[in-house]
Amino acid sequence: MKVENTTVLTDAFSAPESGFDYFATPEHYEQLARAILDALCRGRLVLVTGDAGPDLQMVAEALRTAAAPRQVTEVPCSPELDHKEQFRHTSPDQEPALDVAPAARTRNAAPGSPIYLFDDADRLSEAQVKDLLEMAQGDPAEVTRLQAGVFLASRAFLDRFKSSPDILKDGFAAHLGVQHLERDEVEVFIRRQLPAERVSLFTAQRIALMALTSGGDPAAVNRIARRMLESELGASEDTRAARRSRPPEPFAKKSDAVEQRSAAAHTASSGESEQSPGSRFERPRHGSVLRLAAIAIGMAALWLIIGAVGSQRLDSVIAVIRHHLSLENNGNAAQAEPPARAATALPSLTTPVSPYQVTTNAASSDPTTAVDRGADIGAPGRPAADAAPISSAVQPPVSESSALPLPAPPTPPASQVSVAEIAALTARGDAFLKAGDIASARAFFERAANAGDRSAAIRMAVTFDRAFLDRARMHSLRG
Structure with a gap:
C-alpha cells in the first residue's frame, strides 16, 4: 500500500497538462457560464477560446441554467451567414430567422435580451467579424438584436488580431479561456489529483495565494503544487532516513545527564539523612543517657557512704534525682522541636524593638490561641501535639502593600469562531x-x-x- 501511495503522489502534477480532464466536467462549464454573464454586464460581446474549441452543448446548457429566464440561442457560423438581415433593424421582441433545428432553441423564454452563441467562429470571414463588432459597438439608440453575444472559437482565432490588437481589446468585453481556472476552481483542480490524506498540505491561505500567483493558468498551478509536494515529501524522507541512520544506544548505558541527576539525587538524599531530626537528636539523647547513668552511680555510691544518716535523708536524695531527670527530659524535648519552630527569628539586640511586639507573658484574649504550659510538664518526653509554637515575641502581620504582586492568572485560550x-x-x-x-x-x-x-x-x-x-x-x- 505504501508503494502505491508513493506512486500516486509522484504522478500528481508531474506534467503541465496534468488534471486537464477537469475542463470537460459540468462543474467547470458552470464556472465558465458565470464568468460569461459577468463579462456581459460590462459589454455586448465575449470571446471564449480553447485548444480544440469550447463544447457548444455544454456551454449552452450551463448558460441556460445560469442566465434563466433569459433566452440562449445557438447560431452556427459559416461564410454564408447573413448577419446583416438577422441582427440589424429588427424589433427586440422579434426573433431572427435562423436556419437551426427547433430543438436547439430555447422555447417559452421570458422577454429580455437573448444571448447568442456563435459556434465555430473561426469559419466567419474578416468582413463578417468586422460587421458584427461594429453592430455591438454601434449607437445605443439604434435598434439591434445583438445585445449579448458569445464567440466560441479556437486559439487560432486570435491570430486575426495580431496586426490590430486594439480591435480585440475594444470589440470584446472579455476574453475567456476554456482551459482557465477561476479562483474558486483551484482547490477542486488540486483535490482531483491528490488522495484525501495529502490534501491537508494545501491550506486555504496557500490555495488563495496559488490562485492569485498563477493567474488561473493550470500549468502554473501544477508547477507550484508539484514543488510544494516534492518539498514536503523530501522533508519526510530526510526525517525517516535520519531516524534509520541513528545508531541505537545500549540499554544498560546511562547518559551523562542521567548519571548527573542520579548523583545529585544521591547527594541530596544523603544530605537529608544527615540532617534528619532522628540523626540530630540521636547523639544528644545517647549523651543524656550516659550522664544519667553516671549520676545514678554517683548517687548510689553517695547513698552507701552516708547510709548511717538515716531514711529521712533517702527521700531528699530521691527527690534530687527526679528533679535532675525532669530537667534532662525538658532539655531533650526543647531540642526535639520541629526545624521551623527552632528557626524562629528572635528580635535583634542591636536594633530597636518594634512597639507592636507582644511578650509571651501577656495573656491571650482568645482561648483557642492560649498555650497550655502544663502539657509540657505532664508529658516531658515529647511536646504536646496541639501546642502552638512559643517564641519570645510575636511579629506584626506583613502589610499587603509590602508583599510581592501575585502573578496574573493565565489567559484562557481563544475560543473557536463559529x-x-x-x-x-x-x-x-x-x-x-x-x-x-x-x-x-x-x-x-x-x-x-x-x-x-x-x-x-x-x-x-x-x-x-x-x-x-x-x-x-x-x-x-x-x-
Whole structure:
C-alpha cells in the first residue's frame, strides 16, 4: 500500500497538462457560464477560446441554467451567414430567422435580451467579424438584436488580431479561456489529483495565494503544487532516513545527564539523612543517657557512704534525682522541636524593638490561641501535639502593600469562531467591498480567513488583485 501511495503522489502534477480532464466536467462549464454573464454586464460581446474549441452543448446548457429566464440561442457560423438581415433593424421582441433545428432553441423564454452563441467562429470571414463588432459597438439608440453575444472559437482565432490588437481589446468585453481556472476552481483542480490524506498540505491561505500567483493558468498551478509536494515529501524522507541512520544506544548505558541527576539525587538524599531530626537528636539523647547513668552511680555510691544518716535523708536524695531527670527530659524535648519552630527569628539586640511586639507573658484574649504550659510538664518526653509554637515575641502581620504582586492568572485560550460569526465577517467584508472600502473589506476577510474559511481567504486575495480593482473601478489605499 505504501508503494502505491508513493506512486500516486509522484504522478500528481508531474506534467503541465496534468488534471486537464477537469475542463470537460459540468462543474467547470458552470464556472465558465458565470464568468460569461459577468463579462456581459460590462459589454455586448465575449470571446471564449480553447485548444480544440469550447463544447457548444455544454456551454449552452450551463448558460441556460445560469442566465434563466433569459433566452440562449445557438447560431452556427459559416461564410454564408447573413448577419446583416438577422441582427440589424429588427424589433427586440422579434426573433431572427435562423436556419437551426427547433430543438436547439430555447422555447417559452421570458422577454429580455437573448444571448447568442456563435459556434465555430473561426469559419466567419474578416468582413463578417468586422460587421458584427461594429453592430455591438454601434449607437445605443439604434435598434439591434445583438445585445449579448458569445464567440466560441479556437486559439487560432486570435491570430486575426495580431496586426490590430486594439480591435480585440475594444470589440470584446472579455476574453475567456476554456482551459482557465477561476479562483474558486483551484482547490477542486488540486483535490482531483491528490488522495484525501495529502490534501491537508494545501491550506486555504496557500490555495488563495496559488490562485492569485498563477493567474488561473493550470500549468502554473501544477508547477507550484508539484514543488510544494516534492518539498514536503523530501522533508519526510530526510526525517525517516535520519531516524534509520541513528545508531541505537545500549540499554544498560546511562547518559551523562542521567548519571548527573542520579548523583545529585544521591547527594541530596544523603544530605537529608544527615540532617534528619532522628540523626540530630540521636547523639544528644545517647549523651543524656550516659550522664544519667553516671549520676545514678554517683548517687548510689553517695547513698552507701552516708547510709548511717538515716531514711529521712533517702527521700531528699530521691527527690534530687527526679528533679535532675525532669530537667534532662525538658532539655531533650526543647531540642526535639520541629526545624521551623527552632528557626524562629528572635528580635535583634542591636536594633530597636518594634512597639507592636507582644511578650509571651501577656495573656491571650482568645482561648483557642492560649498555650497550655502544663502539657509540657505532664508529658516531658515529647511536646504536646496541639501546642502552638512559643517564641519570645510575636511579629506584626506583613502589610499587603509590602508583599510581592501575585502573578496574573493565565489567559484562557481563544475560543473557536463559529460558522455564524464567520458568515457575518464575510458579509460585512462584502458590504465594504461593494461600497469601495478595500481596506475595511480586506480586514474582515482576513479575520474570517484566519478562522479557516476558504472563501474568505479567496476574497482577501482578490482585494490584492489590481486587475480586479481596475475592472471594478476601485482602488486600494496605495492605488
